[in-house]
Amino acid sequence: MNRLLARLNIDPYLLLLVSTVGLASIVPARGAWAGIAGGAADAGIALLFFLHGAKLSREAIIDGAKAWKLHLTVACLTFVLFPVVGLGVSVIPGLEPSLAMGLLFLTLLPSTVQSSIAFTAIAGGNVAAAVCSASFSNLAGIFITPVLTALFITGKTQGFSTDPIITIAVQLLLPFIAGHLLRPWIGGFVSRHKKLLGYTDRGSILLVVYTAFGAAVLDGLWHKVTLAELGLIAALSLGILAVIMVAGNVMGRLLGFNHEDRIVILFCGSKKSLATGVPLAGVLFAPAQVGAIILPLMFFHQIQLMVCAVLARRLAAQAEAQAAVPARAELAKAP
Template sequence: MSRIKGAFDPYILALLATVGLASLLPARGEAAEVVDAAANAAIIVLFFLHGAKLSREAIVTGFGNWRLHAAVLATTFILFPLLGLTMAAIPGLPATAGAGIQFLTLLPSTVQSSIAFTSIAGGNVAAAVCSASFSNLLGIFVTPLLAALLMGGHGAGVSWDAVEKIVLQLLVPFVLGHALRPVIGGWVGRHRSLLSYVDRGSILLVVYSAFSAAVVGGLWHKVPLWQIAVLFGLSAVLLAVVMVVTWFGGRALGFAREDAIVLLFCGSKKSLASGVPIAGVLFPAAQVGVVILPVMIFHQIQLIACALIARALHTRLMRAI
């Protein structure tokens, strides 16, 4: 989702502005129904584009390194959720904050930024494409199942209605987009900049819809400023722990430097693009804004930290040549 031009991603300003707009002028009544319908359509477009951008050739090229991909998936869907359970159990942590952190840890990895940081640091780009793409595809199924298993007390659940939404809004558009890649792949490649705006605009619309419902439901009475500060701190600690584990874990597993970099960047990421629509499917409308708040916070922290680390690894590589 993220263009890597600096340590700070300007897209976060658009996200903050969207949250501000929803806080001041939330959609209500019939307007809320229109916005909700538009947000559902945006989710379909978003996952269609994800499928259309998925390159089979790159996946086939990188798929041979199964040990690396298994390590990335284990970090994403085992280590992260265990850390989420631990943090959610911190004494005195509000239930809303714990639920948001826990949901964050269940999400798949990012695609674009994981690949970009891997490339900057001199890692195995083909393997990064495979790991990040496979993580995103699995996330359509694994994230809702983990949420139902670990967050049933917070309103998450995989009912038949949720399954239908997952299939129709996430899986079918993704598969259709990928199936049409031989037809539209060239056009997608030539218009990546335009599609990036469509991609991001879809997320902004979904965020506005989610936060509008949350604000109407009393979001800012439930989440005071001190709790937001706590979420920043927990997100930073979470990212630091996972990055340390993945970096030294990659070396302990005997991975080459290029593959250790893939584990570091693909294993430590959480996808805002997947998290927002999945939350919309799994949670009641008024609860979605609270749940995705930590995802938005973690999104910016991971971009800043990974941009700095990728540049440091690139500098170290250039000195060694």
């Protein structure tokens, strides 16, 4: 089964997400169970950001600051060009309002960390720079995404409020800072148990998805969204990704970055984080809205993985072919 999914470039975690959506659609959390599940989801989010703080080394922050031009380029793609494209896409007529809001919201999110680094490594890019750039983007997103969301989404519909900022500070930022400050004592444990803690991360997200979709289903989500709209979301997600990737490639060349750094721009600048987006959506939006809002993000998450997997392998094959040319030339000269 895992081999088949790998051939199709399908993340097995996506199947868990889809199954969770199915479970929430059939058996949504109600009454006292909804309160218990919501409390557990909040605790899971706090734990998730605590672990993210513990994983981030201070050395990476210091070393990464040196390549500020590269990180600034990635940040411009992530927090400037992406939102501009999202604003244009979100006004397409005929799209259910919550889904349009979700498309815009996904463009306001920070980059992923693990997959950005993995694809950069596969393609032969600057892995150290990818680690720093993706980490900076994810950390900055805790501050920038809520501000952009207030400017472009919630501020227009609900008015500006300090409540989400306070919630983010208590539920996300404080655990992150606590984890980072405790890194000298727990960093070794976190590094030794990456696989186990990865299950904790993903389990927290699944719990948030279950509670969010359960609330949305009770609010009539599947009566509002059609299959045609889901297909449109997939097509728009692919279009958004294509625009950003082309723009990132052009920017990398125009700004004079070398091949390895252009790969960093390509993979770090084109990603959006499901792990950060789901908790932030839970904080920034009403419970009944969250399910529909994170639906486009789930589509985009899988599409970006599939496209980047193919692209990274192609870049790796090209690098191998180019490296083989001098070797063949030397063999030809040999007596």
